[in-house]
Amino acid sequence: MKPIYLDNNATTACDPAVVEAMLPYFTEQFGNPSSMHSFGNKVGGAIKDARRKVQALLGAEHESEIVFTSCGTESDTTAILSALKAQPERNQIVTTAVEHPAILTLCEFLEKDGYIVRKLGVDKRGRLDLDEYKSLLNDRVAIVSAMWANNETGTLFPVEEMAELAHARSIQFHTDAVQAVGKIPMDLKQTRIDMLSLSGHKLHAPKGIGVLYLRRNTRFRPLLRGGHQERGRRAGTENAASIVGLGVACDLALQNLVHENTEVRRLRDKLQAGILARVPHAFATGDAGPAGKRLPNTCNIAFEYIEGEAILMLLNKMGIAASSGSACTSGSLEPSHVMRAMGIPYTAAHGTTRFSLSRYNTEAEIDRVIDAVPEIVARLRKLSPYWSANGPVDDTERAFAPAYA
Amino acid sequence: MWDYSAKVQEHFYNPKNTGPLENANGVGDVGSIKCGDALRLMLKVDPQTEVIEDAHFQTFGCGSAIASSSALTEIIKGKTLDEALQVSNQDIADYLDGLPPEKMHCSVMGREALQAAIANYRGEEWKDDHEEGALVCKCFAIDAVMIEDVVRANGLVSVEEVTNYTKAGGGCSSCHEAIEEILEKVAEEWSAEGGAAAATPAPEPAKPAARAQLTSYQRMRKIEEVVESIRPTLVKDGGDIEIVEVSGKDIYVNLKGACAGCMMEQATLGGIQQKLIEALGEFVRLLPAKLLTEIH
Numbered sequence: 001m002k003p004i005y006l007d008n009n010a011t012t013a014c015d016p017a018v019v020e021a022m023l024p025y026f027t028e029q030f031g032n033p034s035s036m037h038s039f040g041n042k043v044g045g046a047i048k049d050a051r052r053k054v055q056a057l058l059g060a061e062h063e064s065e066i067v068f069t070s071c072g073t074e075s076d077t078t079a080i081l082s083a084l085k086a087q088p089e090r091n092q093i094v095t096t097a098v099e100h101p102a103i104l105t106l107c108e109f110l111e112k113d114g115y116i117v118r119k120l121g122v123d124k125r126g127r128l129d130l131d132e133y134k135s136l137l138n139d140r141v142a143i144v145s146a147m148w149a150n151n152e153t154g155t156l157f158p159v160e161e162m163a164e165l166a167h168a169r170s171i172q173f174h175t176d177a178v179q180a181v182g183k184i185p186m187d188l189k190q191t192r193i194d195m196l197s198l199s200g201h202k203l204h205a206p207k208g209i210g211v212l213y214l215r216r217n218t219r220f221r222p223l224l225r226g227g228h229q230e231r232g233r234r235a236g237t238e239n240a241a242s243i244v245g246l247g248v249a250c251d252l253a254l255q256n257l258v259h260e261n262t263e264v265r266r267l268r269d270k271l272q273a274g275i276l277a278r279v280p281h282a283f284a285t286g287d288a289g290p291a292g293k294r295l296p297n298t299c300n301i302a303f304e305y306i307e308g309e310a311i312l313m314l315l316n317k318m319g320i321a322a323s324s325g326s327a328c329t330s331g332s333l334e335p336s337h338v339m340r341a342m343g344i345p346y347t348a349a350h351g352t353t354r355f356s357l358s359r360y361n362t363e364a365e366i367d368r369v370i371d372a373v374p375e376i377v378a379r380l381r382k383l384s385p386y387w388s389a390n391g392p393v394d395d396t397e398r399a400f401a402p403a404y405a
Numbered sequence: 406m407w408d409y410s411a412k413v414q415e416h417f418y419n420p421k422n423t424g425p426l427e428n429a430n431g432v433g434d435v436g437s438i439k440c441g442d443a444l445r446l447m448l449k450v451d452p453q454t455e456v457i458e459d460a461h462f463q464t465f466g467c468g469s470a471i472a473s474s475s476a477l478t479e480i481i482k483g484k485t486l487d488e489a490l491q492v493s494n495q496d497i498a499d500y501l502d503g504l505p506p507e508k509m510h511c512s513v514m515g516r517e518a519l520q521a522a523i524a525n526y527r528g529e530e531w532k533d534d535h536e537e538g539a540l541v542c543k544c545f546a547i548d549a550v551m552i553e554d555v556v557r558a559n560g561l562v563s564v565e566e567v568t569n570y571t572k573a574g575g576g577c578s579s580c581h582e583a584i585e586e587i588l589e590k591v592a593e594e595w596s597a598e599g600g601a602a603a604a605t606p607a608p609e610p611a612k613p614a615a616r617a618q619l620t621s622y623q624r625m626r627k628i629e630e631v632v633e634s635i636r637p638t639l640v641k642d643g644g645d646i647e648i649v650e651v652s653g654k655d656i657y658v659n660l661k662g663a664c665a666g667c668m669m670e671q672a673t674l675g676g677i678q679q680k681l682i683e684a685l686g687e688f689v690r691l692l693p694a695k696l697l698t699e700i701h
Contacts, residue, residue: 307441309467313417326467327441335441350441350465383423383471385434385445385463 003319004365008202009151009179009298009356010323015204015252018245022206025241033238034229043240050247057250058196058213059187067212067230068243072178072199073102075212076145078223078234079174079195080106083143084115086219087172090142092116096128096157097341099147100176104337120146124343126155126286127293134165143172148180148196152325152338152354153286154298156180160191167192172218178202182253183260183295194218200242204358205249209242256359264357265296267366271355272299274370279303279377281392285344285352297358300325302344303351305387306380311353314376320369325352347386409468410502416472421479426461431526433518442466442511444474446518448481450526455486462518469501469508476500477515486523492516499676506546510537541583544576549587556591564588575688624685628656631684635677646677649694656681657694 005013025046031039033047048063055063069075080093080103093110095103097119107117118136120128128146137144144166148159163173174195180186181196182203188196195218200209214220214233226235253260272284281304287294303311308324315322325336327350334340339349355369381387409417429447436443443466449459460478464471476497481489494512498504504512524531538550555561555570564584568575574584619627632648639646644662651657660673678691 305465307466307470310417310471313468317418334439346438346441347465350438383420383463384465385443386465 001319003321004361004369005321006355006357006361006365006369007321007323008358009154009354011201011207012204012358013360014206014245015249017252018205018248021248022241022245025244029240033240034227043238046244046247047238047240050243050250053247053250053254054198054211057182057186057254058198059189060213061189062216064231065188065214065216067214067233068238068246069210069212069234070208070239071210072100072176072197072202073210074223075197075199075210076100076102076174076176077106078212079197080110080143080145081223082195082219082221083172083174084110085221087142090140092118092138092141094118094120094133094136094141094144094171096120096122096146098122098126098150098152098155098338099145100151100178103145103147103176116140122341125288125292126150126153126338126342128157128162130158130161130165133162137166137169137171139169141166141169141171143174145174145176148175148177148186149183149295149298150286150338151179152336152352153288153300153342154179154295154356155286156184156293156295158293159193163192163194179295179298182250182257183297185257185261188213188215200246200249203249203253205246206242209239209246211246259359261296264359264361267361267363268297268299268355268357270363271357271366271369272301274366275301275373278370278374281305282377283348285339285342298354298356300352300354302339302348303353303377304348305384305392306351306377308351308353310380311351311376314379315353315372318372318376320372323354323356325354326350407468407505407508409472409505412476412500412502413469413472413504416475416501417468420462420471420475422459422461422475422482424461424463426459429461431522433521433523433525433531435517435521436465436514438465442470442514444470444514444518446474446477446515446522448522448526450486457481457484457486457489466511466514467508469504470511470514472501473497473504473511473515474518477519481519486526489519490523492519503675506543507540509546513537541587542571542573542576542580545572547571547573549583552584552587553591556588562588562592569686572682619685625651627684628681631681632658632677635680639673650697654687654689656689656691657697658691659694 025043029043029046031043033040033044051063051066054066060066069078091114093107093115095107095117111117120133120136122128144162146157146159146162149156159175166173172194173192175193176197178197178199179202181198194215196213198211201207220233222233222235224235227237229235229238272288276282276284282301285300285302288299308326312322312324325339327335335346335349336352339352386393426447426449429449431448431450433446443464445463447461448457450456451458460482462474462478464474480492480496480500494509494516497512497515498509521531538548541547541549541552552567552571552573556567559570561567561570564574564581567573567584567588574581628648628651632646636646644660647659647661649657649659674691674693678689681689681691
């Protein structure tokens with residue numbers, strides 16, 4: 001049976017139309033867009049065309065606000081380092097406790113150099129407290145960086161409102177929108193967002209291509225210096241084939257935006273409701289209620305008293321691909337920082353399983369997953385010392401008390 | 406995805422001896438829900454002979470935690486308690502044809518459960534004596550707590566010294582930044598203690614193994630000793646090993662009989678190489694002798 005791919009927040013399949021558009025740029029269209037001859041000219045034209053397509057998806061005012069990079073991480077790093085370098089009188093960064101490691105690890109690194117990093121906490125549904133946010137804004141803050149959508153739970157942050165508040169204090173605002181672009185509508189020219197990161201492979205373009213949206217008139221310092229590519233804001237010969245591919249992918253994402261927010265959302269809701277109806281002691285994490293603000297494609301379910309890697313291995317055996325916030329899947333000692341920030345207990349955080357859909361998933365696939373999951377969970381619970389015949393061991397403390405930690 | 410051996414997968418997908426054990430008279434609960442591993446081992450011991458007649462487990466944990474638990478129960482059944490106590494975590498990992506370095510702690514947890522269950526049977530109390538830290542060196546599976554302890558105990562100040570004492574950082578070197586951070590942290594604590602460490606240097610640090618310079622003859626003998634110590638195991642399985650050439654850090658051997666061309670050849674070489682590195686206190690590579698003829 002054909003495997004079912006429900007790990008689209010990790011990466012997506014390249015759309016066949018994307019691949020087709022890219023192929024000539026590996027063969028006859030090999031020119032360097034910086035060259036004076038016609039080999040280069042044609043490639044330059046294709047890049048310009050792709051830039052306009054990205055601009056259209058983001059709702060950017062000017063095409064020159066689109067800077068091609070190599071990935072989301074590069075865009076994030078460029079944004080934060082630029083803000084610090086361009087405004088040496090400001091030494092604080094405001095971010096959130098649930099950002100992607102591309103932001104959090106960089107911030108920890110900068111803390112060692114003396115920068116002050118303030119991380120906003122979240123409530124048990126993964127939401128920010130805007131009053132707390134306001135209290136952190138002052139004229140020493142160089143940049144606010146908050147993700148548009150959380151990669152693990154799909155929870156959306158009110159970045160447009162947050163950008164307004166930052167702008168009022170003349171603070172640059174960056175959003176890591178790697179998970180949001182192509183899944184929810186956006187119109188950046190109507191916002192005060194100064195910088196935004198996106199990553200091609202999250203929206204059916206290839207890996208190795210990203211974008212930093214850089215609002216006109218934002219004080220900026222490049223990360224990579226050298227050639228005049230991207231108007232000197234990101235030196236290095238353009239990844240022409242991937243840029244062309246990203247253009248096509250953005251075009252397709254724009255065409256499918258309604259489908260994503262109706263059909264994909266319906267399938268996601270069906271999957272979540274179907275699993276929760278059949279599996280006891282399980283709950284959806286993040287802002288997962290009917291009126292919750294969440295990506296249309298993501299649901300993250302915590303299965304209590306079992307561990308995520310074991311779930312994934314059994315799912316994989318059934319031909320189902322998902323991902324988990326358990327410690328073991330990453331080789332670290334702690335479960336996902338996102339789950340911990342929401343105060344999810346360890347017995348549940350280790351069993352969180354993320355299902356992320358795309359426009360390629362079908363109703364029949366979702367039905368198969370709903371059928372497969374209850375059995376897998378029951379099988380692992382039978383092995384768990386926290387579980388007795390019909391439910392969790394009443395008093396965990398008394399029933400199962402390991403000798404350490 | 407982890408690179409789990411076929412044996413690990415077999416014991417994960419079809420674990421042996423699962424669920425509660427009727428009439429268990431030795432129970433060991435170990436693990437930590439924080440790191441996502443918890444194991445209950447249940448033993449049925451014959452009070453006359455102290456033979457483990459049956460063993461069951463219940464495990465909350467990842468694929469390798471479940472596989473390690475299953476392997477443990479299989480290994481100890483039929484053994485006396487004293488025999489069972491000789492089972493090391495490496496024995497559990499070997500039984501499973503190896504575990505990824507990040508997952509070795511699963512086999513450690515198995516051994517601890519065994520100690521705890523036997524202590525419980527004997528009416529003793531078992532206490533865990535080690536704290537586990539984040540894995541720093543993936544080449545040699547050394548964690549942060551161990552590095553910090555060794556740095557503190559021996560007054561180490563450089564990555565090179567840490568490598569000599571613990572092997573951490575002696576492989577791919579990608580963990581050097583993390584080791585430097587540990588060194589900085591400890592150094593800061595020392596200076597916060599009013600330069601106490603500087604005034605009274607750590608008492609005579611034990612001579613690091615790697616610093617003990619062997620003559621080339623002693624080194625050769627050591628290599629032979631290690632290989633000789635392993636031979637009986639291979640011979641038992643119908644194989645054999647012979648040293649062909651020692652050239653700097655490269656040791657060329659012939660695997661013979663059942664070992665030659667066996668699917669486990671690579672794993673066998675890896676295991677012997679690890680023992681050689683430990684015995685010599687330096688990094689060496691164990692290579693099949695056929696590479697020797699290809700090169701020369």
